[in-house]
Amino acid sequence: MNNALTSKQQTQLTTVYGVLYAISGSHLINDSIQSVVPAMNPIFEQHLHLSFAQIGWIAFVLNMTASVMQPVFGYFADRKATPFLLPAGMFVSTLGLIGFALSSHFYMILASVFFIGIGSAVFHPEGSRVAYMAAGSKRGLAQSIYQVGGNFGQSLAPIFTAFIFVPLGQKGALAFIAITTVGIIMLMFVSKWYKAQLQTAAFSRKGKTVHKNGYPIHPKIKVAIALLVFLVFARSWYVAGINNFYQFYLMEDYGLTVRHAQLYVFIFMFAGVLGTFFGGPLADRFGRRNILSLSMIGAAPLTLALPYVPLSFIIPIFFLIGFILLSSFSVAVVYAQELLPKKVGMVSGLIVGLAFGMGAVGAVALGMLADLYNIKFVMILCSLLPLAGIFTWLLPSDDRVRELTKHV
Incomplete structure (x- = not known):
């Protein structure tokens, strides 16, 4: 009996890297499709004469649905x-991609x-759950492997x-259909593994006590979740400002071409990919709240x-900010x-989804402010948002989190 228990515990502590790499690769493809949308902004602005508000x-629409x-x-x-919602979600995104490439209105x-957004919304919670199941004892590293795929895609x-x-031009988006086909095939493999795990004692719901009204959540946990959503919300507004409008700032204030401006934004986003990858292992070692702060x-x-700053300073500063x-x-x-260890899917969607989706509200607000004032005003406003980080010290420490959830 003890040997069987030990074997089961060892299985739960084993990190399944093959599945992590597959779900990370699928995440890269999923978010690459999402990134097609902001990538088209300069084309729409020049050829369809869309306003910053549009x-x-x-x-x-992308962020609210996705x-x-x-x-x-x-x-x-x-x-x-x-499990098979994963490939289904990417199929829905593919349909949206085709329409996006051919739409002229x-x-x-x-x-x-x-x-495109709905397909992504289906993918992300289940993708986070797969990463959680395959993490073993290395949750920070596993989540970094999973998220770095998405961030690289973006x-x-x-x-x-x-x-x-x-x-x-716009029809270049049709080339991405081949990429989504590869993603669907990868997700079929992941879904089969996922389904098998649901049939094991470690992840099956059979034999577990189910509380009709759920399990009690400590009030301090609720406050911590609300504060965490606010912090991610503030960060997402900054990233939304950079992703959607900084290219126009570089073109207007520094005189860069569309292509040149895009490369500067890429530096920021690629640095974010590196930061995402190293952040998880650092949090495993130095604590979640410390890295958040x-x-x-x-x-x-x-x-x-x-x-x-002058143009020559932007790349090194941009890289450091992104990282x-x-x-x-x-x-x-x-x-x-x-x-909330019993609500992994919901809370993953809450943090990666709802909190980042509020950045969509920021994109609309910043676009309206850019039309009303100018792009530089919007960039100055965005620069203040990371100051919200001072509130991270109101979050419970990692040890306190374990105390609050030990009976869950």
């Missing part, structure tokens, strides 16, 4: 896991973006603009300086999962 609305719906799908996944573009938006959409407070002096600010990307998810 570009903000495109970002709003993000705000995540905790909804996560909630139902916690109640009844459905603003409202048709919004409808296509809606499908970072490709400037490259897509510079090398695909500038020369090929460092990522925002450490980036604040650099974000405050960015709107005023430091996004080092807590995966850490925030793991911290939230440990706050």
Whole structure:
């Protein structure tokens, strides 16, 4: 009996790297499709004559569907896991991608973006759950491997603009259908593994006591979740400002071309990929809350300086901001999962989805402010957002989190 228990515990502590790499690769493809949308912004602005506010609305539809719906799908996944929703979600995104490439009217573009967003919303909670199940004892590292795929996919938006959409135009998006096909095949493999895990004692719900009204959540846990959502919300507004509008700031204030401006944004996003990867292992060693705090407070002096520096300083400062600010990307998810360990799908959707989806509201607001004032005003406003990091010290420490959840 003891030997069997030990074997089961060892299985739970084993990190399944093959599955982690597969779900990370699928995450890269999923978020690459999402990044096609902001990558097309300069093309729409020049050829369809869309306003900054309309570009903000495109970002709003994408982020509200891709993000705000995540905790909804996560909630139902916690109640009844459905492994094959993963490839189904990517198929829905592919349909949206086809419409996006062929649409010539603003409202048709919004409808296509809606499908891309829904497919992504289906993917993310179950993807986070797979990473959690395959993590073993290395939750920070596992979540970093998973999230770095998505962040790298998002970072490709400037490259897509510079090398695909500038020369090929809107229909260049059709080339991504081949990529999503590969993603669907990879997700079929992941889904089969996922389904097998649900049949094991470690992840099956059979034989477990089910509370009709759920399990009690400590009031301090609720406060911590609310504060964590606020912090991720503030960070997402900053990233939304950079991803959607900084390219126009570089073009207007520094006189860069579309292609040149995209490469600067890529530096920021690629640095964020590196930060995401290293943030998880650092949090495993130095604590979740400590890395959360460092990522925002450490980036604040650099974000405050960015709107005023000469062009030659932008790349090194941009790189440091991206690395430091996004080092807590995966850490925030793991911290939230440990706050609510029985609701992994919902809380993953809440942090990766709803909180980041609120950045869509920021994209619309920033677009309207850019039309009303100017791009530089928006960049200065964005530079203040990481100062919200001072509130991270109100979060419970890692040890306190374990105390609050030990009976869950």
